Amino acid sequence: MLHAARLPAWRWPCGVAPGTLPASPTRKDTTIARIAITRAVSPALAHCELSHLPRTPIDLDLARRQHAAYEQALRDVGCEVRQLAEQPAQPDSVFVEDTAIVLDEVAVITRPGAVSRRGEVDSIAPALAAFRELLRIEAPATLDGGDVLRLDRVLHVGASARSNADGVAQLARLVAPFGYAVEAVPIRGCLHLKSAVTRIDADRLLLNPDWVDAGAFPGFHGIAIDPAEPNAANALRIGGALIHPASCPRTHDILRRAGLDVRSVQMSETEKAEGGVTCCSLVFDA
Numbered sequence: 001m002l003h004a005a006r007l008p009a010w011r012w013p014c015g016v017a018p019g020t021l022p023a024s025p026t027r028k029d030t031t032i033a034r035i036a037i038t039r040a041v042s043p044a045l046a047h048c049e050l051s052h053l054p055r056t057p058i059d060l061d062l063a064r065r066q067h068a069a070y071e072q073a074l075r076d077v078g079c080e081v082r083q084l085a086e087q088p089a090q091p092d093s094v095f096v097e098d099t100a101i102v103l104d105e106v107a108v109i110t111r112p113g114a115v116s117r118r119g120e121v122d123s124i125a126p127a128l129a130a131f132r133e134l135l136r137i138e139a140p141a142t143l144d145g146g147d148v149l150r151l152d153r154v155l156h157v158g159a160s161a162r163s164n165a166d167g168v169a170q171l172a173r174l175v176a177p178f179g180y181a182v183e184a185v186p187i188r189g190c191l192h193l194k195s196a197v198t199r200i201d202a203d204r205l206l207l208n209p210d211w212v213d214a215g216a217f218p219g220f221h222g223i224a225i226d227p228a229e230p231n232a233a234n235a236l237r238i239g240g241a242l243i244h245p246a247s248c249p250r251t252h253d254i255l256r257r258a259g260l261d262v263r264s265v266q267m268s269e270t271e272k273a274e275g276g277v278t279c280c281s282l283v284f285d286a
Ligand code: CIR
Pocket: 048, 049, 050, 051, 092, 095, 097, 098, 114, 117, 145, 146, 147, 191, 192, 195, 273, 274, 275, 276, 278, 279
């Protein structure tokens, strides 16, 4: 049930002015809304970081239309979408997932592994400060939100090219007081842990067994993607629905046969920038 009326007044998308939103979280409120923070596609998206894909032309207008449809899919599954202003100097800034880890109790502002992405965090922090106490990953640590898979009270962190051992150790120290354990997970051949595995319901994971071992997640049953769709393991679970890229129809069939409510979204242009469905939002209960 959504009771958005009890939330702070909404004043974006012209940028977040620190101080215009409440300085401290109001966790005692009994009302709950599911918030999805997104960011408008940067006009510089074509200059994105690429690790595993060759650079191919990105249609910016199509990227923006697809992003709008993605935001509509978030609304359709019950989210209140709050879009941050575009960052023209930050090509990858649509991928807000990498800038923060939002837990029930606190939010951790990350220090992205790609130097070109460090400027993305400054405007995420005031946006999240309306809802959570903020903690920060500090140099020399690096951590991308796309590497953090929360499974109940365990935060699994991909040992990727973006998240270093200092990042894992700092995260562990920051969240231990709130009852979370942190575990590093080896990955291979992909950008982030959540490129390789995401949670699809209470006890099942969707994974690409070429990129991560199911044995890293005891107590969870792994469903393998269709091998013809290596990027299919990145699914965004919200409530009982699963937002999933339209580029992976074979895996949709697997998921539907497994009883899941799959919501297909076209993501071709952000996929060329190595982004998936989880990357484009930070979803949490207010
Ligand atoms: C990058 O390489 O950082 C971006 N081009 C893609 C980031 C995708 N984010 C994610 O998987 N969480």
